[in-house]
Amino acid sequence: MFLTESERIQTIKACRDCPMCHPVDLFAQVTGKEANTPRGRGMTLWGLEKGLLSWESEGVSEIFYQAFLDGLPQEWCEGNYDFDAMIIDARKTLVEKNLAPVVVSEIARRIQETGNPHGIPEKGVSAIVGQSPPGTPEIALFLGSAARTQRPQSAKALARILHNLKIGFEVLERETDSGFLSYQLGDFWAASEQAKKVAEQLRSIRAKKLVVLSASAYRMFTTRFVRFGASLPEGLKVLHATEFLGELLDQGKLVFRKKLSKRITYHDPCCLARFTYILDPPRKLLAALSESPMVEMTWNGKQARSCGGCGGVPFTYPEISEKASRIRVEEALKTKVGILASADPECEAMLSRAVKEIEVKDIVELVAEAI
Amino acid sequence: MTKLLFEIIREELCDVVGEDGIDTSEAGRFCYGADYSWVSRAWVDRGMTPPVPDYVVFPRSTEEVSRVLKIANHYKIPVVPYGGGSGVNGGILALYGGIMLDLKRMKRLIRIDQKSLTVTAEAGINGEILERELNQVGLTLGHYPASGYCATLGGYLAARGSGTLSTKYGKAEERVVAMEGVLPTGEIVKTLPVPRHATGPDFLNFFIGSEGTLGVITEVTMMVDPLPEIRDFQGFLFKSLANGLEAGRRIMTERLRPCVIRLYDAPSTIRFVQKVLGIQVEGAFMVVGSDGKKDMVSLEMKEIEKICKALGGEDQGRKPGETWWEERYKFYFPPFCPDLPELFGTMDSVTTYDRIIPLYEAKKKTIEEGFKDFGARYTAHFSHWFPWGTMIYDRFFVEKPPQDPREAIQLHNRIWAAAIRAALAEGGVVNEHHGIGQKLGYFMPEQFGSAWPVLVNLKKMLDPNNIMNPGKMGL
Numbered sequence: 001m002f003l004t005e006s007e008r009i010q011t012i013k014a015c016r017d018c019p020m021c022h023p024v025d026l027f028a029q030v031t032g033k034e035a036n037t038p039r040g041r042g043m044t045l046w047g048l049e050k051g052l053l054s055w056e057s058e059g060v061s062e063i064f065y066q067a068f069l070d071g072l073p074q075e076w077c078e079g080n081y082d083f084d085a086m087i088i089d090a091r092k093t094l095v096e097k098n099l100a101p102v103v104v105s106e107i108a109r110r111i112q113e114t115g116n117p118h119g120i121p122e123k124g125v126s127a128i129v130g131q132s133p134p135g136t137p138e139i140a141l142f143l144g145s146a147a148r149t150q151r152p153q154s155a156k157a158l159a160r161i162l163h164n165l166k167i168g169f170e171v172l173e174r175e176t177d178s179g180f181l182s183y184q185l186g187d188f189w190a191a192s193e194q195a196k197k198v199a200e201q202l203r204s205i206r207a208k209k210l211v212v213l214s215a216s217a218y219r220m221f222t223t224r225f226v227r228f229g230a231s232l233p234e235g236l237k238v239l240h241a242t243e244f245l246g247e248l249l250d251q252g253k254l255v256f257r258k259k260l261s262k263r264i265t266y267h268d269p270c271c272l273a274r275f276t277y278i279l280d281p282p283r284k285l286l287a288a289l290s291e292s293p294m295v296e297m298t299w300n301g302k303q304a305r306s307c308g309g310c311g312g313v314p315f316t317y318p319e320i321s322e323k324a325s326r327i328r329v330e331e332a333l334k335t336k337v338g339i340l341a342s343a344d345p346e347c348e349a350m351l352s353r354a355v356k357e358i359e360v361k362d363i364v365e366l367v368a369e370a371i
Numbered sequence: 372m373t374k375l376l377f378e379i380i381r382e383e384l385c386d387v388v389g390e391d392g393i394d395t396s397e398a399g400r401f402c403y404g405a406d407y408s409w410v411s412r413a414w415v416d417r418g419m420t421p422p423v424p425d426y427v428v429f430p431r432s433t434e435e436v437s438r439v440l441k442i443a444n445h446y447k448i449p450v451v452p453y454g455g456g457s458g459v460n461g462g463i464l465a466l467y468g469g470i471m472l473d474l475k476r477m478k479r480l481i482r483i484d485q486k487s488l489t490v491t492a493e494a495g496i497n498g499e500i501l502e503r504e505l506n507q508v509g510l511t512l513g514h515y516p517a518s519g520y521c522a523t524l525g526g527y528l529a530a531r532g533s534g535t536l537s538t539k540y541g542k543a544e545e546r547v548v549a550m551e552g553v554l555p556t557g558e559i560v561k562t563l564p565v566p567r568h569a570t571g572p573d574f575l576n577f578f579i580g581s582e583g584t585l586g587v588i589t590e591v592t593m594m595v596d597p598l599p600e601i602r603d604f605q606g607f608l609f610k611s612l613a614n615g616l617e618a619g620r621r622i623m624t625e626r627l628r629p630c631v632i633r634l635y636d637a638p639s640t641i642r643f644v645q646k647v648l649g650i651q652v653e654g655a656f657m658v659v660g661s662d663g664k665k666d667m668v669s670l671e672m673k674e675i676e677k678i679c680k681a682l683g684g685e686d687q688g689r690k691p692g693e694t695w696w697e698e699r700y701k702f703y704f705p706p707f708c709p710d711l712p713e714l715f716g717t718m719d720s721v722t723t724y725d726r727i728i729p730l731y732e733a734k735k736k737t738i739e740e741g742f743k744d745f746g747a748r749y750t751a752h753f754s755h756w757f758p759w760g761t762m763i764y765d766r767f768f769v770e771k772p773p774q775d776p777r778e779a780i781q782l783h784n785r786i787w788a789a790a791i792r793a794a795l796a797e798g799g800v801v802n803e804h805h806g807i808g809q810k811l812g813y814f815m816p817e818q819f820g821s822a823w824p825v826l827v828n829l830k831k832m833l834d835p836n837n838i839m840n841p842g843k844m845g846l
Binding site: 014032044081 | 394396397398399401402403404405407412415416418420421427429453455456457473474475476478495497498499500503504506507518520521698700701703704705706707708710711
């Protein structure tokens with residue numbers, strides 16, 4: 001559990017009556033159901049505490065898996081209650097009681113067999129990023145499941161940038177899922193196994209910097225790894241790709257020779273904006289590589305809406321996930337830009353499926369185009 | 372209801388809204404068992420089974436609402452319209468089961484008319500989302516209720532809400548241009564296209580303030596305003612509440628147009644201004660604000676300052692007012708809001724300037740002296756000012772209420788009833804902007820007197836089977 005019992009009860013009591021975060025719960029925005037608001041979930045948990053409902057009651061399991069866990073309710077909440085942790089704890093109970101949706105254990109099985117939650121056979125990371133420039137690797141890359149299976153563009157672009165700048169890199173050839181998804185789904189045993197496996201893989205790298213493309217993997221490494229019994233090699237510095245590129249820009253190593261003329265808006269991945277506070281590096285890169293200032297969406301920065309990819313919802317309720325993506329895309333379309341940029345391959349996979357009107361690109365791709 | 376009838380009705384409702392548009396699960400229905408009212412919350416808090424609907428239905432259009440009401444009429448089952456569930460008087464409790472008609476899927480922003488400055492949207496749109504959409508094009512709804520993060524546009528009107536800036540922009544009802552609704556028997560009706568006319572009685576008032584008892588609001592056109600060039604605030608501290616009230620009266624009767632006057636009595640200054648906002652003042656604290664064109668705001672604030680200083684108001688500068696504005700919703704989030712296990716009630720009222728001090732004193736005395744044995748405390752602030760009077764937003768608190776849920780609710784209701792009767796005796800009303808709901812319904816005959824049967828007969832005519840939100844508003 002991520003909350004102490006006292007914190008858990010406090011959070012339930014705060015949420016069960018409070019409707020103040022209604023506009024920021026994306027699931028409720030899609031379905032319009034009170035049960036899909038933090039208040040509805042808090043009320044359900046209180047009903048369970050008081051014996052007015054049981055874990056087996058019709059609809060209980062659904063209520064806890066119908067949540068994006070994107071951190072926005074907590075960000076919005078003046079009381080700063082950790083709503084996501086409350087829900088993840090409830091999911092953990094459901095997993096332990098064998099009441100979670102079947103797909104939860106299916107995901108754990110797929111990750112064990114293929115390394116990714118989609119169950120897609122992989123050819124190895126080198127097949128995506130190619131070979132490193134010669135020399136001692138300065139950095140190691142961690143792509144994440146989405147870049148390895150669904151959206152490899154940013155990984156390929158990062159490799160091009162590294163070749164251009166003659167920065168040697170190494171990869172985890174048989175990279176596997178960080179454990180973040182299983183953690184979100186409440187399958188703590190699987191999350192722990194997956195995290196420990198990645199930790200073991202990381203012990204083989206020589207570089208002292210790990211550059212991570214996936215926002216969720218970055219969050220897992222920097223905020224959750226130790227809690228699942230995994231540890232990073234001593235002295236390893238973990239950077240999100242936008243932080244790494246931002247450093248290169250500051251050092252004058254990254255120079256943009258072909259500034260982009262299309263106007264750009266930026267979708268903050270939840271894991272960066274609200275859980276690891278990476279807000280400035282992406283904006284700094286976009287300001288430097290574009291001819292015109294970046295256009296912010298209505299809900300941006302720490303209050304950015306989710307792309308619909310959080311909380312395991314693409315696996316448990318894919319139709320809701322798609323509708324949520326469309327809400328975010330429509331917000332982007334209102335800015336009348338040509339490019340919807342992000343900094344996470346999973347976000348980009350979600351958004352690109354929901355939009356045909358504008359291009360969806362990772363900042364890393366834009367950097368590669370502009371150098 | 373027999374199991375067979377339950378299934379028959381369920382199938383007919385599914386035929387209208389689809390399988391996805393109805394929830395009959397135990398947990399899904401349980402979530403509608405309480406609103407923001409103390410009684411409903413305390414009931415569940417103490418482990419008592421809440422009143423839940425038999426069906427939760429999520430219509431997507433006015434036509435679907437109409438068809439649902441026809442089914443409900445046919446089978447004579449209750450329908451409770453539901454928006455944000457932020458009501459504090461039990462207005463959405465499904466006391467007799469039936470259909471909870473959750474309108475939050477009806478959330479389309481239909482049109483922003485930038486020439487006439489109006490917005491048309493479906494009733495289920497969330498207030499904050501609507502406001503942000505308007506802000507994107509330089510406009511504002513001008514309605515900033517404490518419930519703005521959760522309430523819906525339809526809810527604003529169904530409960531006759533006020534906002535923090537309603538002193539200038541008007542209550543929600545004053546901003547309506549036109550609306551569409553569904554009568555209890557399923558007929559879809561539209562009001563006249565504009566609100567000011569000499570074309571008979573105003574149909575708008577069939578729905579405004581009806582709290583779902585006379586039909587369902589489905590679509591609304593509201594006036595909007597340009598976002599102000601500037602918004603300025605100033606804080607003043609008065610030695611006596613009477614001086615603060617007199618300052619507010621003069622500001623309004625000299626026909627200045629502040630966007631906000633918010634005057635806290637001394638206990639309220641301690642409980643909310645000091646403890647929540649961290650502004651260390653004692654006495655009767657007032658925030659005054661003005662917004663609009665820069666030069667006009669500057670002039671207005673100078674005139675306001677003159678009035679306040681003439682009545683002994685100590686200038687606290689801009690900072691306290693700006694802090695209040697920036698954190699105005701913080702009061703309503705846990706742990707900053709009044710919360711269980713404390714027993715509390717919010718009993719706003721409104722009266723004319725000549726009666727407001729006696730009304731305040733009568734309510735304070737009724738609560739603090741009448742319920743002294745329970746340690747009852749009273750706080751008040753005055754936050755919606757009209758050309759003829761002001762609203763009193765007052766609360767009672769009992770820190771350690773009885774543990775037995777029935778005893779606690781009895782005490783709660785007795786304090787409230789005594790306070791309301793004190794307000795009525797001083798020329799006040801049962802409620803100014805939180806509505807009546809279930810809780811205050813039994814005061815309606817006392818409030819309306821000989822006019823009450825007119826409302827009762829209107830209800831009977833429009834809703835012959837009494838399906839619409841039964842047990843609410845005294846109907």
